[in-house]
Amino acid sequence: MQKRKEKGSTSTFVSKPPQIEKVYTYILIIATFLIYLNSIPNNYNLDDELVTRNHKLTSQGMKALPAIFSSPYFADNMGNAYEYRPVTLMSFAIEHQFFGENPQISHFFNVLLYTLTILILFKLLKKLFNSENVFLAFAVSLLFATHPIHTEVVAGIKNRDEILALLFGLLSLKTAISYIEKFNIKLLVISLLLFTAGLLSKMSVLSFTLIIPLALITFKNTNHKQVILLSLFLALITAFFAPFHNFSYKVLFAVGLFLTNLTFFIFINSIHRKINIQSIFNFFLKNDPNAPVKRVYNLSHTITYFIISALLIISVIGVIYNQRPLFYLSIIATIFLYLSSTSRNKQLYFLLINFIVAFISINYKQPHSIAFCLIFTFFVFFFVEHKKWKPYIILSLIFLFVPWAINQGIEGFLWFIYMGFILWVYTHEKFRKLSFLLLFVFFISSPLVSFLRGISIFSSVHLYSFIVLSVGLFIHNRFKQLQYVLLLFSFIIPVALAVQMSGMTGSYSIIIEKYANPASIINVGTEYLPAGGRVLDMVEMPLRSDASLNIKIGTGAFVLAEYVKLLLFPYQLGFYYGYSFIEPVGIANFQSLFSLIFHISLFILSLILFKKHKFFSFGIIFYLISISVFANIITPLPGLMAERFMYIPSLGFSILLGTAIVYGLKSRRNQHLIKIQWAVLLTISMLFAVRAFSRNFDWKDHLTLFRADIQHLDKSAQANNLLATNLVIYAQEERNVEKAREMQLEAIKYYKKAILVYPDFINANYDLSRTYQKLNMTDSALIYFKRSTELRPDFFDPYLQIAFIYHQQDSIEEALPYYYKALERKNDIDNVYGNLSYIYFSENNADSVIAVNLRHLRLRPGNKNILINLTRASFMKKDYESAAHYSREILKITPNDIDAQKALEEANFMLSIKG
Numbered sequence: 001m002q003k004r005k006e007k008g009s010t011s012t013f014v015s016k017p018p019q020i021e022k023v024y025t026y027i028l029i030i031a032t033f034l035i036y037l038n039s040i041p042n043n044y045n046l047d048d049e050l051v052t053r054n055h056k057l058t059s060q061g062m063k064a065l066p067a068i069f070s071s072p073y074f075a076d077n078m079g080n081a082y083e084y085r086p087v088t089l090m091s092f093a094i095e096h097q098f099f100g101e102n103p104q105i106s107h108f109f110n111v112l113l114y115t116l117t118i119l120i121l122f123k124l125l126k127k128l129f130n131s132e133n134v135f136l137a138f139a140v141s142l143l144f145a146t147h148p149i150h151t152e153v154v155a156g157i158k159n160r161d162e163i164l165a166l167l168f169g170l171l172s173l174k175t176a177i178s179y180i181e182k183f184n185i186k187l188l189v190i191s192l193l194l195f196t197a198g199l200l201s202k203m204s205v206l207s208f209t210l211i212i213p214l215a216l217i218t219f220k221n222t223n224h225k226q227v228i229l230l231s232l233f234l235a236l237i238t239a240f241f242a243p244f245h246n247f248s249y250k251v252l253f254a255v256g257l258f259l260t261n262l263t264f265f266i267f268i269n270s271i272h273r274k275i276n277i278q279s280i281f282n283f284f285l286k287n288d289p290n291a292p293v294k295r296v297y298n299l300s301h302t303i304t305y306f307i308i309s310a311l312l313i314i315s316v317i318g319v320i321y322n323q324r325p326l327f328y329l330s331i332i333a334t335i336f337l338y339l340s341s342t343s344r345n346k347q348l349y350f351l352l353i354n355f356i357v358a359f360i361s362i363n364y365k366q367p368h369s370i371a372f373c374l375i376f377t378f379f380v381f382f383f384v385e386h387k388k389w390k391p392y393i394i395l396s397l398i399f400l401f402v403p404w405a406i407n408q409g410i411e412g413f414l415w416f417i418y419m420g421f422i423l424w425v426y427t428h429e430k431f432r433k434l435s436f437l438l439l440f441v442f443f444i445s446s447p448l449v450s451f452l453r454g455i456s457i458f459s460s461v462h463l464y465s466f467i468v469l470s471v472g473l474f475i476h477n478r479f480k481q482l483q484y485v486l487l488l489f490s491f492i493i494p495v496a497l498a499v500q501m502s503g504m505t506g507s508y509s510i511i512i513e514k515y516a517n518p519a520s521i522i523n524v525g526t527e528y529l530p531a532g533g534r535v536l537d538m539v540e541m542p543l544r545s546d547a548s549l550n551i552k553i554g555t556g557a558f559v560l561a562e563y564v565k566l567l568l569f570p571y572q573l574g575f576y577y578g579y580s581f582i583e584p585v586g587i588a589n590f591q592s593l594f595s596l597i598f599h600i601s602l603f604i605l606s607l608i609l610f611k612k613h614k615f616f617s618f619g620i621i622f623y624l625i626s627i628s629v630f631a632n633i634i635t636p637l638p639g640l641m642a643e644r645f646m647y648i649p650s651l652g653f654s655i656l657l658g659t660a661i662v663y664g665l666k667s668r669r670n671q672h673l674i675k676i677q678w679a680v681l682l683t684i685s686m687l688f689a690v691r692a693f694s695r696n697f698d699w700k701d702h703l704t705l706f707r708a709d710i711q712h713l714d715k716s717a718q719a720n721n722l723l724a725t726n727l728v729i730y731a732q733e734e735r736n737v738e739k740a741r742e743m744q745l746e747a748i749k750y751y752k753k754a755i756l757v758y759p760d761f762i763n764a765n766y767d768l769s770r771t772y773q774k775l776n777m778t779d780s781a782l783i784y785f786k787r788s789t790e791l792r793p794d795f796f797d798p799y800l801q802i803a804f805i806y807h808q809q810d811s812i813e814e815a816l817p818y819y820y821k822a823l824e825r826k827n828d829i830d831n832v833y834g835n836l837s838y839i840y841f842s843e844n845n846a847d848s849v850i851a852v853n854l855r856h857l858r859l860r861p862g863n864k865n866i867l868i869n870l871t872r873a874s875f876m877k878k879d880y881e882s883a884a885h886y887s888r889e890i891l892k893i894t895p896n897d898i899d900a901q902k903a904l905e906e907a908n909f910m911l912s913i914k915g
Contacts, residue, residue: 061097140658168198371465561595623652724750796825
């Protein structure tokens with residue numbers, strides 16, 4: 001068989017028969033399964049119980065599937081709830097249906113799903129890289145399969161969500177390739193459904209919104225229509241599931257993703273084909289999408305594109321940071337460009353005006369501006385006779401009508417129809433007088449309706465917009481010039497927005513989800529999905545809500561450098577990082593500065609090398625896109641960093657490394673160099689595999705994992721705290737008393753390390769005091785219980801435990817204040833009322849006994865023990881009338897109670913003597 005030569009492809013295995021692909025497949029399947037085979041006997045580990053053992057949904061099996069799709073991923077009895085991952089929970093429910101709670105079965109399915117992911121990855125890369133690069137596809141797949149940083153994902157049952165997310169993401173990309181090749185809309189729908197399944201497994205696959213179009217644009221012959229359709233739907237789906245509460249931020253997010261994909265398309269095609277940007281808009285303009293693409297680079301259109309992007313970014317920044325001069329400036333500049341530009345660009349600026357106004361109006365609840373924009377849009381619709389305008393008008397109406405309908409409801413909808421009807425009537429010359437009559441009818445009816453509803457006529461959104469409409473129609477009718485009317489609305493829109501917002505002190509809605517310390521809602525439930533916010537402690541997220549951008553970028557860059565270290569040298573892996581393994585730092589920090597320069601240089605390098613080394617550039621961009629989600633710059637993440645977060649980004653790293661091996665040691669038919677390629681690939685893969693295999697043993701159970709890692713995680717407050725907490729849990733299950741005591745003493749050591757790292761760590765302080773209490777080391781327990789009350793004054797239990805300790809030591813004067821402080825924070829603690837009653841009885845303080853028990857009785861009406869205490873205290877006070885009353889209440893509960901009968905007889909006797 002004659003070998004083929006082709007620029008840009010490796011010749012290593014071009015002449016090999018097709019059977020070599022089967023050999024590669026078998027190698028990948030066997031190697032992957034063997035590497036993680038020893039993880040199957042492991043027990044439950046870090047957070048696995050959250051989705052498996054005694055889970056209120058997954059433990060019910062398949063009958064819980066409807067509830068799973070209407071419930072958050074995690075929810076507890078304290079009201080905490082976050083995320084929405086129904087596909088992941090569904091997998092555990094199905095597993096439980098057939099196998100029950102069995103950690104070995106769960107581990108087996110994780111290994112099976114991971115092996116399936118590697119198989120799909122290999123098939124995808126073959127399809128993406130073309131058959132000439134099958135060895136590159138194999139090299140990348142093998143490096144990815146063996147990388148030790150994946151041990152947390154595979155060996156941790158809970159992290160099946162990461163496996164499923166990437167699996168569905170790869171399947172979505174594979175199906176999208178088929179869609180590009182066949183241009184079959186059914187394949188597009190399947191690809192989008194698979195991508196949605198990935199998002200419903202875990203949001204970490206969000207980066208595929210950009211990666212899927214990037215891969216297709218880079219390696220496949222895509223046209224602008226295919227890119228626009230795929231990118232648009234991916235962006236809309238991602239924005240819908242994105243963890244942001246604010247509707248306008250979802251819109252902004254979708255637009256940002258869509259524009260990013262278009263930028264990819266423009267850049268890559270400008271390198272290879274020098275296309276005109278106008279071809280992108282042909283899809284919207286309804287021109288022939290199959291017409292030959294102009295191969296002339298049009299500089300003026302490029303400038304227009306970047307001006308529009310800049311104005312959009314300026315307006316977005318203005319809204320995000322509530323800097324109104326910025327978005328006022330963007331609107332005014334856009335209007336100026338709209339009025340002064342040529343017909344071609346006028347359409348784009350018109351669309352931009354409406355989008356910016358709609359975006360601002362949503363955030364600041366300013367329907368007046370939307371009303372003016374709607375009339376502006378209708379004027380253009382009825383009086384600009386140009387087919388190319390129609391798509392822009394339709395998009396503008398969508399942008400404007402959705403927030404208008406949300407704010408104004410059915411009344412706004414009727415106004416919308418009435419306004420359109422008036423303008424339609426006005427377009428007919430012989431009916432123009434009727435249109436003015438309809439306006440007059442509105443001016444009569446609107447104030448009347450407002451008066452009857454008790455609303456000021458001067459606050460009506462509709463009234464002002466109709467006044468401007470009337471003026472506009474009069475000007476058009478008098479001067480026969482459309483430009484005068486458009487100039488009027490162009491002037492009114494920013495003025496109306498400025499006037500309406502002049503009295504406001506801030507935004508009505510939040511755009512960026514804030515960092516907070518000690519708690520931050522990072523995954524705010526949307527209006528549509530059953531997800532809530534997760535609370536992060538300082539040890540998980542040390543960045544303060546008011547941290548400067550310098551600190552956020554510096555810390556994010558520091559974390560990215562740590563990830564690079566783990567990718568290159570995955571030896572010291574950790575189950576948890578957090579504070580102060582990573583501390584907030586500024587950009588001036590050496591590691592942060594170096595990391596920032598390194599990652600920026602990577603991006604620039606990918607652009608420079610794209611034409612000649614697209615595999616290398618694709619690997620860089622894949623890595624940068626996927627890792628950006630986990631940099632903590634925009635969204636804070638628990639622990640600041642974690643190996644599971646590197647699961648998808650490590651694929652970009654594997655593409656880079658595989659490309660370096662295959663093309664860095666390009667064979668040129670030299671068999672010696674072919675052997676070097678294999679030697680390098682197998683050496684790296686074997687080193688990775690050995691480390692991954694040995695790491696699986698660490699995941700045997702909680703204590704094995706925590707003790708293995710704590711040596712290099714000693715600076716992590718949460719890592720020390722988790723080890724100590726699990727030592728206490730294991731001590732409770734230990735039957736050997738002496739061994740249990742040793743484990744508790746060991747726990748104390750790690751609690752103290754956690755507190756040394758972060759003295760204000762409430763969990764560590766409180767749990768340390770409880771551990772001392774179990775060991776009867778009450779003096780030490782008191783120290784940390786009191787410290788806990790200082791750190792969290794609203795937490796009742798430390799006060800209660802301090803009171804118990806003082807009570808046991810007969811220090812009653814010290815115990816009493818803490819009993820009452822506990823009741824101030826939680827008033828239904830039954831044993832506190834009992835202990836207080838005991839103390840006051842021993843002091844013959846009947847009044848205090850009665851006061852305590854009456855308070856208790858309001859919480860527990862009809863409680864017999866409380867009534868007995870009140871009866872006794874009444875006798876102590878010689879209040880026989882009350883004693884008789886409480887005795888009768890006891891007899892209502894237990895009619896045959898002899899003691900209550902005697903008490904009633906004695907009380908009645910004493911009352912008869914007094915009488």
